[in-house]
Amino acid sequence: xxxxxxxxxxxxxxxxxxxxxxxxxxxxxxxxxxxxxxxxxxxxxxxxxxxxxxxxxxxxxxxxxxxxxxxxxxxxxxxxxxxxxxxxxxxxxxxxxxxxxxxxxxxxxxxxxxxxxxxxxxxxxxxxxxxxxxxxxxxxxxxxxxxxxxxxxxxxxxxxxxxxxxxxxxxxxxxxxxxxxxxxxxxxxxxxxxxxxxxxxxxxxxxxxxxxxxxxxxxxxxxxxxxxxxxxxxxxxxxxxxxxxxxxxxxxxxxxxxxxxxxxxxxxxxxxxxxxxxxxxxxxxxxxxxxxxxxxxxxxxxxxxxxxxxxxxxxxxxxxxxxxxxxxxxxxxxxxxxxxxxxxxxxxxxxxxxxxxxxxxxxxxxxxxxxxxxxxxxxxxxx
Numbered sequence: 001x002x003x004x005x006x007x008x009x010x011x012x013x014x015x016x017x018x019x020x021x022x023x024x025x026x027x028x029x030x031x032x033x034x035x036x037x038x039x040x041x042x043x044x045x046x047x048x049x050x051x052x053x054x055x056x057x058x059x060x061x062x063x064x065x066x067x068x069x070x071x072x073x074x075x076x077x078x079x080x081x082x083x084x085x086x087x088x089x090x091x092x093x094x095x096x097x098x099x100x101x102x103x104x105x106x107x108x109x110x111x112x113x114x115x116x117x118x119x120x121x122x123x124x125x126x127x128x129x130x131x132x133x134x135x136x137x138x139x140x141x142x143x144x145x146x147x148x149x150x151x152x153x154x155x156x157x158x159x160x161x162x163x164x165x166x167x168x169x170x171x172x173x174x175x176x177x178x179x180x181x182x183x184x185x186x187x188x189x190x191x192x193x194x195x196x197x198x199x200x201x202x203x204x205x206x207x208x209x210x211x212x213x214x215x216x217x218x219x220x221x222x223x224x225x226x227x228x229x230x231x232x233x234x235x236x237x238x239x240x241x242x243x244x245x246x247x248x249x250x251x252x253x254x255x256x257x258x259x260x261x262x263x264x265x266x267x268x269x270x271x272x273x274x275x276x277x278x279x280x281x282x283x284x285x286x287x288x289x290x291x292x293x294x295x296x297x298x299x300x301x302x303x304x305x306x307x308x309x310x311x312x313x314x315x316x317x318x319x320x321x322x323x324x325x326x327x328x329x330x331x332x333x334x335x336x337x338x339x340x341x342x343x344x345x346x347x348x349x350x351x352x353x354x355x356x357x358x359x360x361x362x363x364x365x366x367x368x369x370x371x372x373x374x375x376x377x378x379x380x381x382x383x
Contacts, residue, residue, distance in 0.1 A: 130345075157343050180304070
């Protein structure tokens with residue numbers, strides 16, 4: 001499927017699995033994105049595709065000089081609401097919780113316009129588009145709003161929430177002290193000293209490609225030994241997911257975009273984090289700890305160390321926690337917030353009634369999912 005619009009930008013739709021041939025221009029786009037998204041970086045996305053993206057395609061926007069300036073991964077859901085009402089849904093999954101498309105920072109509105117015109121004009125693509133986990137503030141959101149306003153398009157936000165973000169601006173040197181507070185800091189130091197009575201304590205971080213696989217295995221072991229292991233949701237219980245994590249983290253580490261931090265007691269990891277990078281942004285992707293040492297707050301201890309490393313690195317402008325809203329641990333350390341929503345768009349003309357129906361159905365779908373999660377948590381609490 002190909003399309004050309006008046007601006008002379010070229011748009012094509014390709015299966016995600018076929019994008020290995022554009023690795024170099026894709027990496028350049030990721031480094032220039034209006035809203036960085038490591039989960040759409042080729043190193044991560046191509047590793048995730050066989051597990052989470054078998055039915056995913058992508059709209060690619062090319063400049064007049066054949067530079068890739070836009071990438072919009074999505075899948076067509078034919079019966080999202082149990083009705084024959086197809087929706088083009090941006091690609092997110094449990095290991096990729098951000099749906100910001102890659103848009104060149106110097107051509108934001110032009111790229112979004114080209115994408116929307118292509119979707120509206122291609123009979124094989126739905127006129128309804130849902131972008132899950134889309135940032136609702138910032139340059140990308142402003143560019144999308146401006147284009148929709150100019151085209152007379154409709155949009156509505158669902159599932160709005162805010163998750164912890166590290167965005168220290170100029171207060172980097174004093175950020176942790178202000179966030180944690182002197183009382184809590186003293187308590188953490190006391191617990192760390194008590195932990196040291198059991199052996200030598202060390203906090204280490206590696207991003208070396210030759211060492212990253214072993215470090216990631218330490219994380220996977222810790223995760224398996226915790227509540228996710230007992231629930232059967234740890235990555236090691238699903239070999240294809242563990243393999244994907246190794247491929248993704250290894251490929252990112254080869255580009256200097258992945259680090260694994262570990263808190264060790266006598267060289268035995270008791271807590272670990274996996275941090276990913278793209279451009280000036282970082283993502284606190286995963287964290288796990290040995291619950292035998294819970295009284296020493298190992299998760300908070302390793303998070304404090306990783307946070308300090310990011311604060312000491314001027315190349316990191318901000319870090320997304322990837323956490324749920326109101327997370328009991330990280331919310332008290334990373335004090336800024338990233339506003340997200342699932343944004344439904346109508347890109348065709350004369351779609352007011354269809355869009356209104358889709359909005360109602362999406363609202364009911366969200367309420368049903370929320371109710372199911374509440375019931376699941378309630379039943380778990382009664383066990």
